[in-house]
Amino acid sequence: MIHLVLFFFVLVIALPLNASENRDFVDISELDGSLVLDIRYATPRNFTGKVMYPVARCLLRRDAALRLIKVEQRLRAQGCRLIIFDGYRPLSVQKKFWNILPDERYVADPAKGSRHNRGAAVDVTLADLAGNPLAMPSDYDDFSEKAHRDYAGASLEAKKNCALLEAAMKAEGFDPFPTEWWHFDAPGWERYPVSDFSLEEFTVVHGEKSEQK
Numbered sequence: 593m594i595h596l597v598l599f600f601f602v603l604v605i606a607l608p609l610n611a612s613e614n615r616d617f618v619d620i621s622e623l624d625g626s627l628v629l630d631i632r633y634a635t636p637r638n639f640t641g642k643v644m645y646p647v648a649r650c651l652l653r654r655d656a657a658l659r660l661i662k663v664e665q666r667l668r669a670q671g672c673r674l675i676i677f678d679g680y681r682p683l684s685v686q687k688k689f690w691n692i693l694p695d696e697r698y699v700a701d702p703a704k705g706s707r708h709n710r711g712a713a714v715d716v717t718l719a720d721l722a723g724n725p726l727a728m729p730s731d732y733d734d735f736s737e738k739a740h741r742d743y744a745g746a747s748l749e750a751k752k753n754c755a756l757l758e759a760a761m762k763a764e765g766f767d768p769f770p771t772e773w774w775h776f777d778a779p780g781w782e783r784y785p786v787s788d789f790s791l792e793e794f795t796v797v798h799g800e801k802s803e804q805k
């Protein structure tokens with residue numbers, strides 16, 4: 593009997609939590625439709641060689657998304673812009689990554705949860721104003737020392753671009769990750785819980801909310 597009571601208690605408190613889990617998330621393209629996205633995990637062009645996301649979209653916590661839009665504006669004033677590779681990543685996808693590459697220098701342990709799983713980290717690179725990628729020290733998801741921020745062997749141009757991106761991101765509060773030049777954590781990431789709703793599911797929830805207005 594006590595188990596049954598507990599079961600219903602958990603059900604009652606768990607349902608509203610699940611329903612509100614993605615309330616604080618936004619689709620950044622809905623805030624700024626001009627942003628350039630190249631969501632690599634929605635293509636085979638990533639370290640797994642497989643399509644890991646069913647849709648190519650960048651969901652983020654609202655505060656992180658607003659900061660990233662400010663970075664874009666800052667960069668445009670300097671003659672370049674962002675390309676976004678990744679934002680929110682469901683925990684279930686993180687577990688698949690960890691099975692392929694269980695190395696915390698490159699993939700966060702799903703037992704702890706990635707900052708991407710919290711919707712509070714972004715992978716980005718620089719492009720010219722037309723959206724053409726600029727030179728960087730390595731490809732995205734290059735898990736070698738070439739991706740490290742202190743890698744000395746990069747070309748002068750790549751180093752300059754890397755420094756430009758880093759300065760613009762830091763100016764809006766993002767924290768650069770030492771072993772991946774493309775990865776930045778949003779300030780206050782630790783305040784957000786790890787999430788596991790699918791990138792497609794967000795469309796449905798958001799669509800329902802829109803219809804109610």
Ligand SMILES: [Zn+2]
Binds near residue numbers: 708713774775
């Ligand atoms: Zn990342």
